[in-house]
């Protein structure tokens with residue numbers, strides 16, 4: 111079943127990208143969303159009972175929302191991709207047969223960068239407490255991505271008969287699956303006063319509800335990430351973030367990868383989401399390292415300056431109660447592996463020397 115809508119002529123690439131992103135959520139059984147020429151085509155699974163008028167009205171609401179926002183040019187900080195270079199064929203498969211040691215090899219390099227900047231090392235649970243989710247507000251900013259945990263109450267009669275009505279026996283638990291690592295750091299420092307610059311690092315498994323049709327080798331609903339969280343003055347965050355970007359870029363180039371560091375935005379879903387997006391782009395609050403793999407490109411690291419937005423929510427201040435700021439750097443470990451396997455093949459023995467030096471076989 112296909113729905114075809116006209117894309118306004120005034121929409122540039124940025125707005126067309128936003129349109130695909132937002133139109134992905136007009137119905138849960140979408141098989142694909144694509145723009146061909148001046149038409150947006152939404153393909154929905156056959157046999158789904160969907161009101162055409164509902165799809166139309168949602169699409170119009172999305173159009174109005176995007177129409178109102180201004181396009182902001184993306185700023186490139188670093189690149190080693192030449193536009194004249196012919197791109198090889200696109201990423202055709204999931205490199206799932208890569209030696210699992212690749213994972214540790216890469217994480218060790220990210221940890222080296224964190225240690226160089228004196229980050230304190232942590233290990234946190236995968237489950238995020240409900241109160242932390244409520245404090246950070248991730249679930250209201252990104253409801254499309256959140257996963258909550260269910261449980262069966264510890265009540266004798268319900269447990270005893272649970273096998274007869276498994277689905278209705280479940281209730282929402284006080285936990286969410288963590289969408290990223292950094293909220294645990296803010297929780298640990300919640301209500302505390304800090305002096306000077308503080309860095310923390312932790313790695314873990316993260317979970318995000320993604321539209322099924324968008325899942326691929328890079329976009330997964332379960333992935334591993336290392337984060338480095340920075341807390342300090344605005345200037346300290348900006349400076350440290352820049353030094354880490356330089357370190358990560360050096361590693362990226364050494365590994366023979368091609369890509370770009372550029373300004374980026376998060377897919378906010380709230381009514382004021384496009385304002386937040388514009389703020390991110392204008393203020394360079396977020397940079398992403400985009401790896402170019404054939405005709406596919408994917409963000410494999412992000413570098414965020416969150417201002418006082420998150421620390422304020424967690425009541426973290428300076429020693430005299432003065433405001434502090436924060437930021438975080440994320441490494442999508444599985445995505446780095448995909449990019450390396452795409453570039454050098456699945457056999458990690460053929461990966462660049464910088465990695466080989468770390469293999470102990």
Ligand SMILES: [Zn+2]
Nearest residue numbers: 290292337438
């Ligand atoms: Zn983070």
